[in-house]
Amino acid sequence: MGKEFLDLMDPDDVKQIIGSLNIGRRVETVNLGDAHQRVLAGDVYSTIDLPPFDRASMDGYAVRAQDTFGASEDDPITLTLIEKIRAGDVPSKKIKKGTCSEVGTGAPMPEGSDAVVMVEVTDIRENRVEILEAVTPGTNRALRGSDIEKGKFLLSLGTLLTADKIGALSAMGLKEIPVFAKPTVAVISTGNELIKPDEDLRHGKLYDINSESLANAVKSCGCVPLASNIVKDDYKSLKNKINAYKNADIIITSGGTSAGAGDVLSQVVEDMGEVLVHGISVKPGKPTLIGTLPGENVDVVLFGLPGYPVSALMIFHGFVAPFLREIAGVKELMEKRDGFLLPLSRRYHSARGRSHYVLVKIEEDIADPILKDSGAITALAEADGYFEVPKNVEIIEKGEQIKVMPLSGL
């Protein structure tokens, strides 16, 4: 049994190291119908004029505006109705002096017309339309290309495709678009004590938690978890398993990082590649390891998280998630959306010199810290989010506003 003490690194330094890591982004083409929550891999320019033709923007009558000048409720001007044009129709008659055509919203403007009089300020008797209000040229008409002209910039590379953005792409008649391929993440739980669901719970054994919880946390960052695995906590098993995932973009292990009995991960990573971080000055999650392994094209990044489920998830949120979001291209949006300020339910005391991640339960808009150890499963069941206590803060007073980060994501 070794007694190797970890050389703890400052969280900010660790974040800088993570920030300098790089993985190649791949591009793939998807149908617009499968593009929800995907990220545009190129700038999109309009392929058509929008609207594609001069159109009515109200239900009413297409007129020559000058024919309506002087019209009022007391002194209406009467025009002759020559055609009815609904959205989707093609007008066949030209508007000449003294005439008008009925138009529905979205209908093409007939030749010769330059404005639409709303139906609400007209009266109609057979084919005679009384105009009760004058209009100026351009009223209730949208010119071809007035929203966007063909060839103009529409959406930028990196846009997260929510419903509204997919709507904008649909307007171009696009069927497929290029998006970033989702980064692949292998999730490996290490530990001789771990068993799979439905297996018999013999003495000394535990159902594996981290492979499911981390796989789902990976999904919430816009990445694809590869099949989850349990491996024995010995050098050869772990090395073989890690070797099997050299085609993944990222490998996340949990367990096997503590100084002391069973710390084999650092040895495996050292032998296969490079250990960049081993030990972070945070609580929980101190024994975290970060390294790189030579991959097929670029290096595979490996995050070795602690075995305790709460520690593993907190380190995931604090260090791994920002990296995954970055390479998946969803970082900016997620951070725009992340976090809400709530008052703390009680005084919280933190050890100076180490950042703390604290799970909270939200009740009646107050954040209540969950003060359980990081092996507690019930902490996961109760948590609505977490907050971070920076390393130079020792006490947060009751009622002070804290920024609660959600545990959910995409």
Place this chain on the structure above:
Amino acid sequence: MGKEFLDLMDPDDVKQIIGSLNIGRRVETVNLGDAHQRVLAGDVYSTIDLPPFDRASMDGYAVRAQDTFGASEDDPITLTLIEKIRAGDVPSKKIKKGTCSEVGTGAPMPEGSDAVVMVEVTDIRENRVEILEAVTPGTNRALRGSDIEKGKFLLSLGTLLTADKIGALSAMGLKEIPVFAKPTVAVISTGNELIKPDEDLRHGKLYDINSESLANAVKSCGCVPLASNIVKDDYKSLKNKINAYKNADIIITSGGTSAGAGDVLSQVVEDMGEVLVHGISVKPGKPTLIGTLPGENVDVVLFGLPGYPVSALMIFHGFVAPFLREIAGVKELMEKRDGFLLPLSRRYHSARGRSHYVLVKIEEDIADPILKDSGAITALAEADGYFEVPKNVEIIEKGEQIKVMPLSGL
């Protein structure tokens, strides 16, 4: 061409009507691996004790605490090492006076031991362990069931299954769980002018936007969109299409709700069921229709949205999304997460007596209202969210804090 004016209803009254609607919830069983972002359909009680056995919560030596009393760095107490127990092992030897066993974090406590001395405060020479610090009974030990006992409450019906909650369920060794089936939503675009992607853009035609954007907005509320459709804006086509979706939970149409030319939806709904709302005092989206149709078991709820894409999405977010989130069981969580306060970039003037929904672009933490008409596709491309101006507010000053709601979701 009719001139039927809409009888505008107050938005709060409309929300009350929507709140009184009901659809039956269905339950289905899914594998834990497919449970991400699903909603628990029943309370979950622990099926086992957690931890399932007395375990060490640190790397170190399992001892009888009383054997360590008086130990200090200057005056260590020496114990005889009788066994090495790693996580996953089953201890075979009992701790008696003067003996100890090496334990890894998570290893079962050997019989007779009641505390763990951390490896950091020990020295070892062959099988002689020097204890440099006394411990009290229970130190660094977690008793069986101390986190949660078998049969105790773990997670409640209605919980959204994020990574952490799935972790808590994994701890029970569960393979499958009951979740609410996702409500099904048929999305129908009406309009003679609408064409599908890749079709030829003839004069007077437009690529359909709403069926894609609304289908994706439906997904973001935890519901399943059924295949999207375009139908002609005539009574028979629309009625046939609506009839085809009587097995859906909800039908969303867009277009065909304006007073004037082509308003056939209200007639169809009136003939097939009941119109509850036709016209809301909001901008954009005034001509919105809400109705119910007799379904196979319970009524099908129909939302008839305006045809303009911005109007359709704004009414979706303001009125339809809260209902979908409610019946999908994700409302509470989404609303916890929704909305952030930002200063407005410029004075905004709104017409009194009508609620306004305004799209905004966020730049450098300032919300800039997008002042385009609701037919503008570029507004969708630029938008980062929207805010609501209540009906009794006429002016929001530059710099005033507004609550920006995201356009994204699950």
